[in-house]
Amino acid sequence: MTFPRIKNWGRRAAEASGVIRALQTIGRGGDNPLYVLVYHRVDDPNRKPPVGMNLVSATPAQFEAQMRLIARHYHPVTAEDVVNAIARPAPLPADAVLVTVDDGYRDFKDTIFPIAQRHGIRPVLFVPTAFVGEGRFWWDRLFLALEATAAPETESPVGRLPLHAPAERAAAFNVLADYVRRHPSFEQGRAEVEALCEDLAPGSGSGERATLDWDELRALARQGATIAAHSHTHPILAHIPLEQARREIRQSQSLIEREIGSALPILAYPDGRPNALNAELPLLLREEGFVAAFTMTNRCAYLKRDLSLQLPRVLVSRRYTLEQFHLFLTPIHQKWTQLKQ
Numbered sequence: 543m544t545f546p547r548i549k550n551w552g553r554r555a556a557e558a559s560g561v562i563r564a565l566q567t568i569g570r571g572g573d574n575p576l577y578v579l580v581y582h583r584v585d586d587p588n589r590k591p592p593v594g595m596n597l598v599s600a601t602p603a604q605f606e607a608q609m610r611l612i613a614r615h616y617h618p619v620t621a622e623d624v625v626n627a628i629a630r631p632a633p634l635p636a637d638a639v640l641v642t643v644d645d646g647y648r649d650f651k652d653t654i655f656p657i658a659q660r661h662g663i664r665p666v667l668f669v670p671t672a673f674v675g676e677g678r679f680w681w682d683r684l685f686l687a688l689e690a691t692a693a694p695e696t697e698s699p700v701g702r703l704p705l706h707a708p709a710e711r712a713a714a715f716n717v718l719a720d721y722v723r724r725h726p727s728f729e730q731g732r733a734e735v736e737a738l739c740e741d742l743a744p745g746s747g748s749g750e751r752a753t754l755d756w757d758e759l760r761a762l763a764r765q766g767a768t769i770a771a772h773s774h775t776h777p778i779l780a781h782i783p784l785e786q787a788r789r790e791i792r793q794s795q796s797l798i799e800r801e802i803g804s805a806l807p808i809l810a811y812p813d814g815r816p817n818a819l820n821a822e823l824p825l826l827l828r829e830e831g832f833v834a835a836f837t838m839t840n841r842c843a844y845l846k847r848d849l850s851l852q853l854p855r856v857l858v859s860r861r862y863t864l865e866q867f868h869l870f871l872t873p874i875h876q877k878w879t880q881l882k883q
């Protein structure tokens with residue numbers, strides 16, 4: 543009795559995707575949505591060591607299916623297309639999708655870019671330039687140290703934290719990561735947590751390199767990837783003095799120009815949620831010559847209405863089925879989401 547069930551399931555899935563395809567065109571109006579997808583990592587959740595799995599946006603199989611769907615039913619655009627559409631201004635094609643990836647993990651080179659390239663899609667990689675070739679992001683260093691430690695508790699900069707149960711270690715991660723992100727001196731906050739990591743699990747920061755280096759980024763850029771700014775050290779820009787934020791932005795942009803040969807005037811805000819921004823940052827970016835900046839506000843962008851230095855993106859989660867992923871990229875779903883926000 544398995545076959546009829548599978549057949550039914552297949553038919554229902556096909557019907558659902560047909561309905562969703564029809565939904566793509568309803569409610570587009572003259573104000574075409576631009577779907578800027580944001581991924582962090584694409585990896586197998588069972589991989590060891592498990593590095594900050596909340597950053598895994600999709601498995602390789604999910605990502606392949608999503609890129610196939612984009613290539614088949616949407617218009618993949620490049621970061622240059624979006625900059626031109628804003629600067630000229632000129633309209634983008636209907637159902638435009640820009641694929642963006644934050645942070646510069648190795649899986650961009652190993653998994654994301656080869657799959658995207660196979661489907662004719664040119665993704666953007668936003669890199670915090672201080673970590674290029676460094677091996678590891680501080681948040682993964684913290685995650686691994688908390689996973690590896692045998693200590694039942696720790697005396698941390700934010701007080702005593704219990705570490706017995708996995709839930710306690712997860713809570714400790716959140717508290718300490720927040721401490722670094724909000725520290726008035728980001729470098730000092732990071733150094734304090736680094737010392738704590740070394741204390742908790744000596745040597746846990748070594749091992750397999752997790753971040754790409756400049757040679758790899760140059761090779762990816764030659765093959766069609768866009769390498770773009772994501773600040774230098776990945777602080778929350780709204781939490782540091784404005785002149786320090788300016789230095790973060792300038793340093794990131796000038797390093798990309800120097801190492802890659804050119805840099806588009808675009809940036810993704812580190813963290814990118816509403817409290818990671820303030821009213822001054824878009825003005826600062828404009829002064830620095832930027833044309834587009836991307837947040838983590840979860841919705842599609844309308845270039846005619848949205849501020850180009852605060853463009854929302856559609857957040858991808860590995861919990862989504864392909865049908866849900868497709869449904870999110872429809873005007874009707876986006877309008878419904880915005881009503882709820």
Ligand SMILES: [Zn+2]
Pocket residue numbers: 644645772776812813
């Ligand atoms: Zn980031």
